[in-house]
Amino acid sequence: MSIDIDTARKVAHLARIAVAEENLPKLAQDLSGILTFMEQLNEVDVEGIEPMTSVTPMRLKRREDVVTDGGYAEKILKNAPDAREGFFAVPKVVE
Amino acid sequence: MSLNQLTISAARDALRKGEVTSVEITESCLAAIDGADALNAWCAKTPEIALAQAKAADARIKAGDAPGMCGIPLGIKDLFCTRGVATQAASRILAGFKPEYESTVTQNLWDAGAVMLGKVSMDEFAMGSSTETACYGPAVNPWKIDDRQLTPGGSSGGSAAAVAADLCLAATGTDTGGSIRQPAAFTGIVGIKPTYGRVSRWGVVAFASSLDQAGPMTKTVRDAAIMLQAMASVDPKDSTSAEIPVPDFEAALTGDIRGKKIGIPREYRIEGMPEEIGKLWDEGTAMLRDAGAEIVDISLPHTKYALPAYYVIAPAEASSNLARYDGVRYGYRAKLGAGDGIVEMYEKTRAEGFGPEVQRRIMIGTYVLSAGFYDAYYNRARRVRALIKRDFEQVFAAGVDAILTPATPSSAFGLGEMADASPVEMYLNDVFTVTVNLAGLPGISVPVGLDAKGLPMGLQLIGRPWGEGDLLNHALVLERAAGFTHKPSKWW
Numbered sequence: 052m053s054i055d056i057d058t059a060r061k062v063a064h065l066a067r068i069a070v071a072e073e074n075l076p077k078l079a080q081d082l083s084g085i086l087t088f089m090e091q092l093n094e095v096d097v098e099g100i101e102p103m104t105s106v107t108p109m110r111l112k113r114r115e116d117v118v119t120d121g122g123y124a125e126k127i128l129k130n131a132p133d134a135r136e137g138f139f140a141v142p143k144v145v146e
Numbered sequence: 147m148s149l150n151q152l153t154i155s156a157a158r159d160a161l162r163k164g165e166v167t168s169v170e171i172t173e174s175c176l177a178a179i180d181g182a183d184a185l186n187a188w189c190a191k192t193p194e195i196a197l198a199q200a201k202a203a204d205a206r207i208k209a210g211d212a213p214g215m216c217g218i219p220l221g222i223k224d225l226f227c228t229r230g231v232a233t234q235a236a237s238r239i240l241a242g243f244k245p246e247y248e249s250t251v252t253q254n255l256w257d258a259g260a261v262m263l264g265k266v267s268m269d270e271f272a273m274g275s276s277t278e279t280a281c282y283g284p285a286v287n288p289w290k291i292d293d294r295q296l297t298p299g300g301s302s303g304g305s306a307a308a309v310a311a312d313l314c315l316a317a318t319g320t321d322t323g324g325s326i327r328q329p330a331a332f333t334g335i336v337g338i339k340p341t342y343g344r345v346s347r348w349g350v351v352a353f354a355s356s357l358d359q360a361g362p363m364t365k366t367v368r369d370a371a372i373m374l375q376a377m378a379s380v381d382p383k384d385s386t387s388a389e390i391p392v393p394d395f396e397a398a399l400t401g402d403i404r405g406k407k408i409g410i411p412r413e414y415r416i417e418g419m420p421e422e423i424g425k426l427w428d429e430g431t432a433m434l435r436d437a438g439a440e441i442v443d444i445s446l447p448h449t450k451y452a453l454p455a456y457y458v459i460a461p462a463e464a465s466s467n468l469a470r471y472d473g474v475r476y477g478y479r480a481k482l483g484a485g486d487g488i489v490e491m492y493e494k495t496r497a498e499g500f501g502p503e504v505q506r507r508i509m510i511g512t513y514v515l516s517a518g519f520y521d522a523y524y525n526r527a528r529r530v531r532a533l534i535k536r537d538f539e540q541v542f543a544a545g546v547d548a549i550l551t552p553a554t555p556s557s558a559f560g561l562g563e564m565a566d567a568s569p570v571e572m573y574l575n576d577v578f579t580v581t582v583n584l585a586g587l588p589g590i591s592v593p594v595g596l597d598a599k600g601l602p603m604g605l606q607l608i609g610r611p612w613g614e615g616d617l618l619n620h621a622l623v624l625e626r627a628a629g630f631t632h633k634p635s636k637w638w
Contacts, residue, residue, distance in 0.1 A: 068508065111385050131474065
């Protein structure tokens with residue numbers, strides 16, 4: 052399966068990574084090379100094999116649905132590039 | 147011998163006897179670190195924290211309350227969140243990030259009295275095999291045979307370089323596809339990746355959550371047992387931390403493997419493998435046989451498909467995990483132009499913040515998870531993963547106690563030498579190690595010999611799930627038989 056320039060542009064946008072138009076051919080080529088490598092997987096007979104979901108056979112832990120943590124908004128905001136009045140600040144989203 | 151050259155076990159014994167103080171060992175390491183800037187192994191030095199912790203450790207030792215790691219100075223991989231200390235995963239996108247919390251592994255180590263000398267470099271987000279993707283520039287292998295600078299391997303290359311050059315007594319590493327074992331092999335040290343779920347992932351910057359596992363990188367097998375003991379715990383904060391008590395790993399080091407069954411997997415004899423690696427493998431096999439183990443030929447038929455399966459699954463998980471770096475909550479945010487909205491903020495921030503290899507993996511992951519391709523790539527890879535795991539289960543069910551393989555397909559290569567290689571060629575570094583992550587098993591790399599060029603080469607032992615004690619014991623036998631005592635000569 053080879054990736055064309057339009058697909059590379061679409062993938063970059065889905066991944067929210069800006070890629071300049073002139074760099075798309077190289078990206079398409081790199082991604083195609085990696086996907087070609089993955090095509091070997093088509094040789095394997097996976098009939099009747101379930102996709103692996105858990106590395107070790109274990110049930111995910113459960114706990115009571117109660118608040119056990121929180122109350123430190125200032126710590127959460129401490130590393131934000133832009134925080135104001137107790138909130139994360141971002142460019143205007145709605146007019 | 148200066149104090150920074152000590153092993154953990156020798157330092158522990160000397161500390162307990164009062165022959166030396168943690169402050170003295172720590173100062174010796176800090177001086178060695180300051181004299182080793184040419185290795186570019188450290189991305190943050192924390193001498194004040196180190197000396198304060200060393201003083202506290204000395205008080206604890208004096209009071210007779212001294213766990214094995216008490217007073218031992220360590221390097222901490224840049225992937226572990228450390229409260230108030232820069233934690234960047236060697237990425238520009240986490241520039242300036244100082245966590246408000248401590249990872250479970252590092253907290254366990256501090257609770258045991260260990261000392262933090264600083265943070266050590268790595269490949270960006272642990273994606274790489276040479277530390278060349280680090281935003282700090284590559285770490286350099288202390289082993290040198292000509293004018294070239296060699297890679298210490300990756301992703302835990304800063305950890306490996308620091309331990310091999312005696313800048314610390316040991317370091318933490320993490321291993322998603324071989325990131326502890328490959329750098330350990332490239333620098334002549336010991337590195338163990340524990341069973342998935344043995345060590346908490348809480349507070350470790352996530353790469354691929356179903357594969358990531360932290361472990362120690364040390365000078366000896368005994369040190370690995372002591373340090374793993376302190377790192378491992380049952381942690382309610384990590385939903386995949388297994389509810390299995392941590393046994394005494396050092397007590398398992400009997401040096402006796404008589405009657406144990408060692409599997410030699412025929413599929414690991416890959417085409418194009420240097421003759422020296424094959425020879426080393428044969429020698430290692432003979433060492434275990436001489437120690438009384440029974441050697442058996444085994445087959446792990448899906449080995450060939452481990453690498454392609456890994457390079458579907460790991461990027462898929464990474465694309466999801468790294469979605470959190472959006473320029474909002476922490477780290478870097480791109481400068482925005484007039485009229486730029488939130489989508490431009492995301493796209494510019496991530497384009498400027500992530501390096502090329504990380505971007506490539508995020509995009510591959512995005513692609514294999516996208517509508518229309520999810521079944522063909524991601525689900526197929528997870529099915530192949532189930533088969534790889536089954537291969538191991540069948541071998542262990544047939545009575546094999548441990549599996550011996552090469553650790554890497556070559557010894558350390560030169561920095562920049564892979565610059566023109568395709569991404570896939572770099573991925574081949576993981577060919578012997580990645581199966582272990584896919585199956586969630588413990589694996590250890592032990593230095594066994596030097597190649598004709600004079601560079602260290604390692605062998606890997608793979609153990610049964612939760613059998614780290616037994617695995618370490620096999621590794622001890624190999625270590626003793628190999629008698630690897632070589633050290634890099636100081637040029638830095």
